[in-house]
Amino acid sequence: MIASIKSYANNFLHLLYPHYCIGCGTDVINDADSLCIKCVSDLPETNFFELPNNPVEKTFYGRIQLEAAASAFYFTKDSLLQQLMIELKYKSNKDVGFFLGKLIAQQIKISSRFNEIDILVPLPLNPKKEQKRGYNQAKIICDGMASMLQKPIVDKAVIRTHFTETQTKQNRVHRWQNMENVFEIADATSIEGKHILLIDDVVTTGATLEACGKSILSIPNTKLSIATIAYTI
Secondary structure, eight states, rough: OOOHHHHHHHHHHHHSSOOOOOTTTSOOSSSOOOOOOOHHHOBOOOOOGGGTHHHHHHHTTTOOOOSSEEEEEEEEESSSHHHHHHHHHHHHHHHHHHHHHHHHHHHHHOTTTTTOOOOEEEEEHHHHHHHSSSSOOHHHHHHHHHHHHHOBBOOOSSESSSOOOTTTTHHHHHHHHHHHTOEESGGGGGGOOOOEEEEEEEEESHHHHHHHHHHHHHHHHHHEEEEEEEOOO
């Protein structure tokens, strides 16, 4: 009887406040999800979390010491994943970031290469951008990951001290030069001796993640791994 009442109440609420898949528009979707099962299955998985020497790790060869690195999906223009990124970064849809964080966590849980992670650290956002946006999208992604991995989030250990212009139209050399001395350690004790998983939305040249990672690795006895939603191809 109680189950029937709850089911009726849920159906009634769904009529009042319908919830749709961002991908295809169906309302056959869990209230906590941003995509239906079919659209999730259509996302282009990389399988990098289970693959040593994957393209993300190769991006950082000779630049920074990593234990492991991976991205969950391939990013291409005019794709569903790009639509999700726009929702997260420019349309204040934090639910999308939380949902994508859970998808990353699902892939991490299958892999044994990230078993020794101690803490999650979101890549600090440019302070002016965070003030304008109202949140750091990497922190929202971390929230979704933490809900499944049961790992603490440390988001005040590293800070971004300089304003940098958008890097999307800059070449690789300019991106690296633009990121010099951008990050500083604000709370070394919270990451000292830890294996840190540094989180961001997309990895392209890796210049920003490299700069932040170098600051983290300046603290004694730290280890660093990287995870992102997407890898550009």
